[in-house]
Amino acid sequence: MNLQKQINELISDRVNKNQFSGAVLIKKGNEEIFSGAYGYANRTWRVNNSLQTRFRIASISKMFTAVSILQLIELEKVSFSTKVVEYLNLENSKISNDVTIESLLTHTSGIADYFDEEQDDDEWEKLWYDIPIYKMRRLEDYLELFIHKEPVSKINEKYHYNGAGYILLGLIIEKASGxxxxxxxxxxxxxxxNMKNSDFISLDDVDDLVAEGYEAISDSNKKIIGWKKNIYTTTPNAASDGGATSTADDLIKFIEALRNNKLLSEKMSMEMFIPKVLEYDDTSRNYIWMYGYANEFILDEESKEIVRCGHTGEEYGVSCRLYYYPSTNVIVVILANQGWCAGSLGWDIHDVLMNVNS
Structure with missing residues (x-):
């Protein structure tokens, strides 16, 4: 069975079970090796998704934040060692004076998050009982949710995924750039x-070709009996820790631009593709998990070579993957407007790609 047919069958099976709605694009160099769009961008009017559909991409946006910070470092506006508290005048917070830009980039700052990703989804909804989610419009709106919390670890002690750190990086970008x-x-x-189909589009904006986000409603037997929009469970505006809107083709352009030094110098582009810290202390699937500057890596346990890098994106009604395989020059983009559906699909596609190249 050829590659295209294997991947299409993987996706079609999920679509038939209401387990995927979105677009998938895979390229190897200049060659498109798979593309497809599935499900509805708008369920009410049964508008189909297409490869031109624009999807919210959640935390994949962190890669834009990291590249912007590296650009400003190249311009000598800031440095990896810039002290965040001093730079942003956050002396009255509980953030350590020694937290640096680099520790924020690698999720090793130890600062408290406004929402800990390890908590249950119910906790996310509880977070917005007293502060309505629709009020989260500016980066500054997030500060009071975390700057007075106690740190969760010492600086550079360990990796702990942290959206608040990327909010601070966004504020640094604003101050350094004006x-x-x-x-x-x-x-x-x-x-x-020329990422002409990418932007920061609010949930309450009306714009062309933007998919609505949906969560499945299931009965006690886990059978899907309906759908709910994500308008009350997702922040209305994007922020520097996530929420941009893009297309599969634009995200391919982004990875290719990084590889070809179009956004950063050759030296700084290389920094984007270097693992920096251990992410998880396990070797599931015989991989070592590491993180860099908004870039997650899996390394072969034996050779220590990079197998894959990129980023994930998950919000209510949003599930995305952007993966780059350096040894084969393959880029995989999975964009979905249905919650928590891209992860397992991403692994199945990964296994197909590994088998083809083994």
Whole structure:
């Protein structure tokens, strides 16, 4: 069975079971080796998803934040060792004076998050009981949710995934550049490499070709009996820790631009593809899990070579994967407007790709 047929069968099976709605694009160099769009961008009117559909991409956006910070470091506006508290005038917070930009990039700052990703989903909804989620419009709106919390670990002690750290990086981008975070990304990433279908679109905005996000409603037997929009469970505006809107093709352009030094110098581009810290102390699937600058890596346990890097994205009604395989020059993009469906699909596609190249 050829590669295209294997992948299409994997996805079609999920679509038939209401387990996937979105778009998938896989390229090897300049060759498109698979593309497909499935399900509805709008369930009410039964508007189909297409490869031109724009999807919210959640934490994949962290990669834009990291690239922007590295650009500003190259311009000598800030440095990896810049002290965040001093730079942002956060002396009255519980963030350590020794937290640096680099520790925020690698999730090793030890600061408290505004929402710990290890908590249950119910805790996310409880977070917005007293502070309505629709009020989260600016980066500054997040500060009071975490700056007065006690640190969760010592600086550089361990990796702990942290959205608040990327909120701080967004504020640093604004101060160093004199632009809003969103305008900086638009001018220095999207426009620079012709990501013409990428932007920061609010849930309550009306814009072309943007998929709505949905969560499945299941009965006691886990059978899907309906759908709910994510308008009350997802922050209305994007932030520097996630929430941009993009297409599969634009995200391919982004990875290719990084590989070809179009966004950063050759030296700094290489830094984006170097694992920095141990992420998980396990070797599931015989891989070593590491993290860099908004880039998650899996390394072969024996050879220590990078097998795959990229980022995941998960929100209510959003599930995405952006993966790059350096040894084969393959890029995989999975964008879904249905919660928690891209992860297992990403692994199944990964296994198909590994078998083809073994």
């Amino acid at each position: 632009l809003s975070y969103f305008d900086y990304i638009r001018q220095n990433i999207f426009s620079k490499i």
